[in-house]
Amino acid sequence: MTAPPPPPAPITLLLPDGQEIGRVLLYERQQLDSGLWMYRIGVPLWQTAAGGGVEPAEYSTWVTSEQLRPLPGVDLGRIPAHPRTHTSTPTRWAWLLDGRAHGRPATVHAEGCRNATDRAHSLGTMQALDALARPGTTACTVCDAAEALLPILAHGQNDMPAPDDCSGA
Numbered sequence: 418m419t420a421p422p423p424p425p426a427p428i429t430l431l432l433p434d435g436q437e438i439g440r441v442l443l444y445e446r447q448q449l450d451s452g453l454w455m456y457r458i459g460v461p462l463w464q465t466a467a468g469g470g471v472e473p474a475e476y477s478t479w480v481t482s483e484q485l486r487p488l489p490g491v492d493l494g495r496i497p498a499h500p501r502t503h504t505s506t507p508t509r510w511a512w513l514l515d516g517r518a519h520g521r522p523a524t525v526h527a528e529g530c531r532n533a534t535d536r537a538h539s540l541g542t543m544q545a546l547d548a549l550a551r552p553g554t555t556a557c558t559v560c561d562a563a564e565a566l567l568p569i570l571a572h573g574q575n576d577m578p579a580p581d582d583c584s585g586a
Contacts, residue, residue: 530560
């Protein structure tokens with residue numbers, strides 16, 4: 418029988434504009450082949466419920482240590498750590514594009530994803546983002562493709578001024 422994972426630890430998240438969200442949940446940390454450590458956090462939020470109203474939800478994402486601040490008195494040593502096991506050190510993220518086949522839409526995968534087929538071809542990050550911007554292309558949720566690329570693709574979409582607001586007045 419496997420022991421249950423330890424409960425998440427509270428930690429502070431530093432947002433791009435300098436604001437802090439206190440007491441987000443830290444679940445695990447993982448070292449990339451480059452040596453960088455990434456931390457999987459959960460941010461408690463609200464979402465629209467199916468029948469109307471709102472219900473609690475959690476947004477989960479990976480961040481670096483630069484976006485986190487420990488809380489005084491919280492032991493982060495019990496958070497599961499997954500050090501890198503590969504000896505190679507890639508110089509960039511690598512993605513795969515599985516093209517449309519047998520009526521399936523194109524899918525972007527992280528390199529090494531077990532769901533990618535042998536027909537997939539390599540892409541750089543910008544090529545993967547361009548592919549995801551095309552209608553009908555999806556990001557794999559089995560690997561890190563959806564979690565890493567979709568927030569980048571969506572970044573700033575709601576911050577763009579309406580065409581009539583571009584006058585600067």
